[in-house]
Amino acid sequence: MKTQLNVLVIGCGTMGTSHALAYRDIPEFKIVGLVSRGTASREKLNQKLGGGYPTFSDYIQAIETTKPDIVSINTYPDSHEEIALLAFNLGAHVFLEKPIAPTVEGCIRVVQAAKFARRKLVVGYILRHHPSWIRFIKIAQELGKPLVMRMNLNQQSSGANWEAHKNLMLSTSPIVDCGVHYVDVMCQMTGAQPVRVSAIGARLTEELIPGMYNYGLLQVVFDDGSVGWYEAGWGPMMSETAFFIKDVVGPMGCVSIVTKNMAESANIDVHTQTQSLLLHYSETSKDGNFTHPDNIIDLADEPDHNELCKREQQFLLKAILEDLDLNTHWNDAVNSSRIVMAADLSIRTGKTIEMTAMNTII
Numbered sequence: 001m002k003t004q005l006n007v008l009v010i011g012c013g014t015m016g017t018s019h020a021l022a023y024r025d026i027p028e029f030k031i032v033g034l035v036s037r038g039t040a041s042r043e044k045l046n047q048k049l050g051g052g053y054p055t056f057s058d059y060i061q062a063i064e065t066t067k068p069d070i071v072s073i074n075t076y077p078d079s080h081e082e083i084a085l086l087a088f089n090l091g092a093h094v095f096l097e098k099p100i101a102p103t104v105e106g107c108i109r110v111v112q113a114a115k116f117a118r119r120k121l122v123v124g125y126i127l128r129h130h131p132s133w134i135r136f137i138k139i140a141q142e143l144g145k146p147l148v149m150r151m152n153l154n155q156q157s158s159g160a161n162w163e164a165h166k167n168l169m170l171s172t173s174p175i176v177d178c179g180v181h182y183v184d185v186m187c188q189m190t191g192a193q194p195v196r197v198s199a200i201g202a203r204l205t206e207e208l209i210p211g212m213y214n215y216g217l218l219q220v221v222f223d224d225g226s227v228g229w230y231e232a233g234w235g236p237m238m239s240e241t242a243f244f245i246k247d248v249v250g251p252m253g254c255v256s257i258v259t260k261n262m263a264e265s266a267n268i269d270v271h272t273q274t275q276s277l278l279l280h281y282s283e284t285s286k287d288g289n290f291t292h293p294d295n296i297i298d299l300a301d302e303p304d305h306n307e308l309c310k311r312e313q314q315f316l317l318k319a320i321l322e323d324l325d326l327n328t329h330w331n332d333a334v335n336s337s338r339i340v341m342a343a344d345l346s347i348r349t350g351k352t353i354e355m356t357a358m359n360t361i362i
Contacts, residue, residue: 004030005320008066008092010059010083011074012041013164015097015124015309017048019072022310024049028317032066035059059083068092070316078171081106088117095316097124098180102171104338111330120326122316123333127181129311132299136246136257136277140189143250146225147190151182154233154243165234169208174232175199175216175347179340180333182230183220187336189248192222194339194355201347204237211348218343253281258296275299 007029009020016036023029033054036042042055056062063071063086071087072095073080081101087094094114100107100123114121127133140147155174157165168177187194199218208214215233222228231245246257258278276299281292303311319326342353 004028005069005093005317006030006032006066007070007072008033008035008062008068009045009072009074010035010062011072011076011097012036012045013074016041016072016074017045018306018309019074019095019313020045020049021306022313023072025310026313026317028321029070029313032068033062035062060086063087063090063092070095070320073097076168076171077102077177081110084110084121085113088113088119088121091117091119093120093316093320095122095124095313098333099172099176099337099340100333101337104334104341107334107337111334114326114330120316120319120324121330122312122319122326123329124312125181125184125333126305126308126312127185129308129315130303131301132277133185135297135299136248136255137185137188139255139277139279140248140250141191142252143248143255144252145190145250146222146227148249149186149189149226149228150245150247150249151185151228152231152243152245153178153182154231154238156236156238156240156243157234158236162234162236165214166207169212169214169234173201173213173216173344173347174234175201175218175230176340176344178232179216179218179230179343180336183218183228183339184332184336186220186222186226186228186230187332187339190222190224190226192224192226193357194220194335194342195223196221196352196354197339197342197346198352199343199346204233205235213347216343216347218340218346220339220343251282253279253283255279275302 007023009016012034023031031053033056034042034045035056037057046053070093073083074097077099084094084096100110197220199216201213201216203213204215214235217231219229248255256278259275277297279295283291285291346353
């Protein structure tokens with residue numbers, strides 16, 4: 001194995017920047033190029049990294065020129081599949097921001113290409129690398145069945161953040177882009193398969209492309225009787241009240257993420273923070289009173305966004321060096337994608353989407 005793995009970073013926005021900082025700071029990685037369609041973002045990132053990195057405006061030229069060991073794809077979702085397939089065809093491993101592709105069929109094609117090329121594909125499910133979210137999921141799994149899972153992440157965005165959201169909505173909606181994270185959490189909590197998905201959405205501004213909406217609420221029913229909802233809205237009109245809800249109820253009680261110092265909803269570090277968990281048990285005595293006091297679990301290991309991105313890249317490195325079996329990772333990524341894409345279809349058609357059982361795709 002080479003002493004360093006050459007990484008080509010494609011996409012130099014928020015996520016590309018965070019991942020590039022991780023590659024720079026992990027000795028086993030070497031950045032060989034930065035790619036973006038716009039000059040400003042890649043030059044800004046180049047300077048932030050310390051300067052001196054080759055830059056490109058065309059990802060095909062960049063891949064052919066640098067011949068990277070890893071292609072890190074941090075672009076808008078409509079280009080994910082095309083870039084990933086090219087990278088695998090040329091023998092590179094891939095780190096791919098979520099969602100894998102804009103369609104379920106595209107997601108499957110990307111995963112099958114990774115399998116055929118015998119290359120590693122790690123999808124950017126950042127919450128899977130957060131110790132507090134891992135604990136949140138574990139506690140939820142101990143509350144019995146069925147579970148009721150309530151989650152949202154609304155963002156009151158303005159200025160540059162609103163421009164970024166509008167650009168993102170050229171290819172995907174909030175319910176898909178953010179929803180994959182929290183639907184993936186629900187799937188881990190239940191270990192169950194979705195049976196039907198319904199959703200509602202609203203177009204709250206005419207600044208969007210025709211047919212796009214900037215608010216959505218999905219509901220999913222699982223085959224173990226568990227139910228969950230997820231809400232996401234972007235824009236200057238969104239409320240800062242109750243924009244961050246992460247709450248799970250089961251027969252034995254409930255667990256909630258409780259944040260003590262909540263920042264503005266557009267602050268990216270808010271999106272993964274936990275700070276503490278509130279655990280409540282439903283057991284009562286003969287006189288009807290609770291037998292256990294509520295338990296506040298303070299969480300010491302609270303990595304910020306950049307640190308979480310670094311942990312994602314350390315997982316990618318481990319997957320390559322130790323030849324980890326990523327089949328479960330791939331199947332889970334496709335499964336959560338098909339749920340949020342069913343929600344998007346429900347919004348657009350006004351119909352409940354019945355989900356067929358998903359066979360493993362590997």
